[in-house]
Amino acid sequence: MVSAEHKIEDSRTKVTQRSVWYKIKRLCQRYPLGAIGSFIVFIVVFAAVFADVVAPYDPTQTNAKMSLSAPSAAMLFGGDMMGRDVLSRIIHGARISLAVGIGSTVLGGLLGTIIGLMCGYFLGWFDLIIQRIIDMMQALPLLVMALVMAASLGPSLENTIIAISIPLVPQVARVIRSNVLSLREMPFVEAARSVGMSNGRIAFRHILPNTLAPLIVLGTAQLGSAILTEASLSFLGLGVPEPYPSWGRMLSESAAEYVRVAPWLVIFPGIAISAAVFGANLMGDAVRDYLDPRNQG
Amino acid sequence: MSAYVIQRVLLMFLTLLGMSVIIFVLLRLVPGNIVDIMFDSAGFVDPSEKATIEKELGLDLPIYQQYFDWITALLVGDLGFSFVSEMPAIDEIGPRIPITAKLAALSLFFSILFGLPLGVISAVRQNTALDYVLRIISLSGLSLPSFWLALLILMACVSYMGAIPIYTETPETLWDELLLYLLPSAAVGFRASALIMRLTRSSMLEVMRQDYIRTAMSKGATENAINYKHALRNAVLPVTTIIGIEAAFLIGGLIITETVFNIPGVAHFLVEAILMRDYPIVQSLVMFIAIIVVVINFLTDLAYAILDPRIRYS
Numbered sequence: 001m002v003s004a005e006h007k008i009e010d011s012r013t014k015v016t017q018r019s020v021w022y023k024i025k026r027l028c029q030r031y032p033l034g035a036i037g038s039f040i041v042f043i044v045v046f047a048a049v050f051a052d053v054v055a056p057y058d059p060t061q062t063n064a065k066m067s068l069s070a071p072s073a074a075m076l077f078g079g080d081m082m083g084r085d086v087l088s089r090i091i092h093g094a095r096i097s098l099a100v101g102i103g104s105t106v107l108g109g110l111l112g113t114i115i116g117l118m119c120g121y122f123l124g125w126f127d128l129i130i131q132r133i134i135d136m137m138q139a140l141p142l143l144v145m146a147l148v149m150a151a152s153l154g155p156s157l158e159n160t161i162i163a164i165s166i167p168l169v170p171q172v173a174r175v176i177r178s179n180v181l182s183l184r185e186m187p188f189v190e191a192a193r194s195v196g197m198s199n200g201r202i203a204f205r206h207i208l209p210n211t212l213a214p215l216i217v218l219g220t221a222q223l224g225s226a227i228l229t230e231a232s233l234s235f236l237g238l239g240v241p242e243p244y245p246s247w248g249r250m251l252s253e254s255a256a257e258y259v260r261v262a263p264w265l266v267i268f269p270g271i272a273i274s275a276a277v278f279g280a281n282l283m284g285d286a287v288r289d290y291l292d293p294r295n296q297g
Numbered sequence: 298m299s300a301y302v303i304q305r306v307l308l309m310f311l312t313l314l315g316m317s318v319i320i321f322v323l324l325r326l327v328p329g330n331i332v333d334i335m336f337d338s339a340g341f342v343d344p345s346e347k348a349t350i351e352k353e354l355g356l357d358l359p360i361y362q363q364y365f366d367w368i369t370a371l372l373v374g375d376l377g378f379s380f381v382s383e384m385p386a387i388d389e390i391g392p393r394i395p396i397t398a399k400l401a402a403l404s405l406f407f408s409i410l411f412g413l414p415l416g417v418i419s420a421v422r423q424n425t426a427l428d429y430v431l432r433i434i435s436l437s438g439l440s441l442p443s444f445w446l447a448l449l450i451l452m453a454c455v456s457y458m459g460a461i462p463i464y465t466e467t468p469e470t471l472w473d474e475l476l477l478y479l480l481p482s483a484a485v486g487f488r489a490s491a492l493i494m495r496l497t498r499s500s501m502l503e504v505m506r507q508d509y510i511r512t513a514m515s516k517g518a519t520e521n522a523i524n525y526k527h528a529l530r531n532a533v534l535p536v537t538t539i540i541g542i543e544a545a546f547l548i549g550g551l552i553i554t555e556t557v558f559n560i561p562g563v564a565h566f567l568v569e570a571i572l573m574r575d576y577p578i579v580q581s582l583v584m585f586i587a588i589i590v591v592v593i594n595f596l597t598d599l600a601y602a603i604l605d606p607r608i609r610y611s
Contacts, residue, residue, distance in 0.1 A: 232442060274437070278437060278440035
């Protein structure tokens, strides 16, 4: 009897195990571009998490002998003007890019969700005023907005995250609000209200979980654009300051002066940014197709 | 129609007034003022000197008074003085506008020239190898940082022509002038064309699922007639909005490209002003950008009515 029960349990776990891999395989077949994108994002995350182990050198270690050295066996991607290893700086730069990307997406998403929920739930003059402010904020181009914010907050990692998250807030707030507007008329909300649930509880326990899909779509789409904006800000000298190795700043340091003598200083960090953003965008597209089938294409 | 236009123009002024408050507040988010920042970087603080400068710049006044002074001056066209050059801001900004406008127009021209037809092709050949290639190209257009693209173009110039095209105030012929703007606007236009292409594609796909397309097919219309006469005309409407928004948002790409190519346009000037903490210039320039965005949005809405006879604003 006992052994038979064991057998049943064994076969059950096997089935679920296989089905997870099977599911992943199916997803990869259905969204080949999304699979490629997720793989690229996975590599960036891996580089960021294990930067200390993976990077061949200390990214801040200067070495006068290797100054502007061409790519070689010792330094695969060459050395920069201070003889620092470009490859190690790119690997450590993944940390900054991801920190800013994820940090600003979470912060902007959180603020936008709260504002959107409140607007959609309370309506009235509160909603009216917030909606007008959102209209106005959306009329400023993202980079201009981020530049102004970065300039007024001053350069630091935290401020860069804040500066990039602010332009996201109106987008999220708008999507959440329109979702709440249709959800609040649903029978299950009426039911919750009729059993005497408080407004806050209805908003967070019943309405919020139903707005998760568009929120995830927006968040994954934001990831790539946040990485790109961070690189642009750092390139212009308004992003993450020294000593953090940021991909955008690596390009601005090398830009004009070294374009002739050391093209690898321009090529490799650029490839890193492009690949990370490309991967995030591919992944975002697949996530959107998966969660919102109406919006195919 | 005219009532609608008047209503929209009034709303536009209200929006701009609100934006001026937002911009003003955003630039003063952090406690401490411009003088603090100036003295911080100088390293030493002489309190009396600080007070003099604050008074000179009007920073000792309460914040609502400062805003009121700024906005009333702005309404009569007085943009204040640059902290750095001490010239009137309008004299600094004015000559730079045509440079940026030419760049923006050329970039937009490129982006429509490539984005629209490629988007249609991608939709008509959905899920073929060509569609995948075009989609990857358009996605890479959204992923390549524009400053990197600009740097790569510069590198290509160096290796093929042995020199970087240097901006001159007075190009000799029209051809020289075009050449000068061509590379930077290609760098900016790539991203915009990728966006237009993506949107054209999804908009076309949406329209091609409609019943009237099936009707057209069943009555035996040729494929070209369906694609270009029935589908594209309807699909192009949402694309107009994106083109309008892109036209206004091109400034983001221009900021980067003008900096890399060292072109003395408005966008480059904004970055310089921000780096030098020249707040009167930053404030006025951001407001100027806001005005352009709002006006272009308004014009896009009007273009809607012209393109689609079904839309009649009343």
